[in-house]
Amino acid sequence: MEESSVSSGLKEESNNEVDPIVDIIDYLVRCANVFFKNASVNNPEVRNNDKIQYACEFYKQSPTKFLLQFGKYLCANHLQYFEKQHLDNKSYQKCLAELKLYHSNESRNKRVRNRRYKAMQKLQEDTDYFTEKQMMYRNPLLYDQLIGQYLTDDEIRERDAVGPENLTLLSMILDTVERNEMRQTKYEQMLNEDGGSSEDTVEDSSGGISPQSNSKRNGACKEKQWGSFDVPDTEVPHVPDKRKPTMINANERNLLREEFIHEMYTSFIEGRDINFDYNSVDNDEEYDDLQQISQDAEDKYFDSEENDARTLEEHMTLIEEYGRKKSVESSDSNTDPLDVYMQHISYKL
Structure with missing residues (x-):
């Protein structure tokens, strides 16, 4: 099936222009690599045109659910298109407002720094990236x-x-x-x-x-x-x-060594390690701090006037997911001195 026929229902008749949602969905499929449909082991991989068709139909059926499922994969400038749609739909507008906050510079910067911090801890555990020699x-x-x-x-x-x-x-x-x-x-x-x-x-x-x-x-x-x-x-x-x-004496040497280590940690978190692929971390949800996200969801629920069931359910899901992750981590009782030090300085980052 040709892509032109897949998205024909979303084309504007005037001036033969294509509805911008087509380009947005194309971005989700080709650039963001969003997982749209389940593919069983015995079936071939889903083609891009099939993904585009599925996404177009999904958006036409429920714009709000479309934003809930794929909104975080959008670019910030994509939201300008959705702001002009479905102005009388309260659920849609509420979802859009949350996405605008999610894609704000302040929120993204915080999310990126948290992911880099988690990646740094993983590099300490699994690689020699933060050994004295490599630094x-x-x-x-x-x-x-x-x-x-x-x-x-x-x-x-x-x-x-x-x-x-x-x-x-x-x-x-x-x-x-x-x-x-x-x-x-x-x-x-x-x-x-x-x-x-x-x-x-x-x-x-x-x-x-x-x-x-x-x-x-x-x-x-x-x-x-x-x-x-x-x-x-x-x-x-x-x-x-x-x-x-x-x-110099031992205390002075230790202070200088801690200063060097702190500077190298800060350099990594601020994105100054020129040979490191930050895209592999900044855009990877695996590095999200589930405990912090759960706390944010809890604060959101208790600060909300509605205290709706969906917000509470979201919070409980995050708590359950975080609990599973902690149970796996607790199987390893060894404590890395670098982790102890990072816990001390994390509040300064």
């Missing part, structure tokens, strides 16, 4: 300022040691590539921070690249910031002496 690769300059410059040679060797499980040619090649990328990243960060150029850089003691001091050209030294390291006024030799870490 060092992503922001080497900040790492060196807050942690690296205070490490002893033994601590650096322990940090960079390759475990027995990684003693393969491929893993060693990948580790070398990551370190080269880290040096390039650090070099670019230093140029951006100091406003220097490639002519003003020399190799540092760790094999990276450091900018020379601009004090001679500017006639004065920049004020040293907390956590930064001194850059000598004289040219650094290409074959430096043995590295001498700056000595």
Whole structure:
């Protein structure tokens, strides 16, 4: 069945224009990948044209139910079309008002940050994304300022040691590539921070690249910031002496390490990790915090003048779903120290 025949009932006669709902449904099918119809194991996958036909018929039969089922998958600008429809339908208008709130910038920003926070916890549990080594690769300059410059040679060797499980040619090649990328990243960060150029850089003691001091050209030294390291006024030799870490006490080291970790968590939540695919998190309902959604539904019910049954049923469904999820999570009694720390700082995010 051709798409033109599927949506023919929604075409406007004047000026041979197509009703915008056709484009909206097309977006839902092709871009939002909304699941419209159940496909059994023995039947072939439902074609896009069949999905479009189903959605068009569903919208004509019940615009309100259409919005209830598919409204959260729409784009914010799609709501402008629905605002002009069914002005005398109170249920429709109430549903539309809730969707406008759902698609508001404030609501979306909150939803995105919550999903990224849940994704961050999952990455802590299942991957090495938030290990010290991987965070060092992503922001080497900040790492060196807050942690690296205070490490002893033994601590650096322990940090960079390759475990027995990684003693393969491929893993060693990948580790070398990551370190080269880290040096390039650090070099670019230093140029951006100091406003220097490639002519003003020399190799540092760790094999990276450091900018020379601009004090001679500017006639004065920049004020040293907390956590930064001194850059000598004289040219650094290409074959430096043995590295001498700056000595600070254990409490200061812990504070600087916590500052680095907090900054890397914040960078992830604010979307500043340039090599991470945020679309895979921001648009995935699996990362929704069911406990928070349940609390919002409860607040909505008790604040509502109507206290309608549908709102209460929605709240109870969320509580039941959250309870099932917590029962699965409780089977693992191990507590990650990073989770404890994140619980402490989450109220600041």
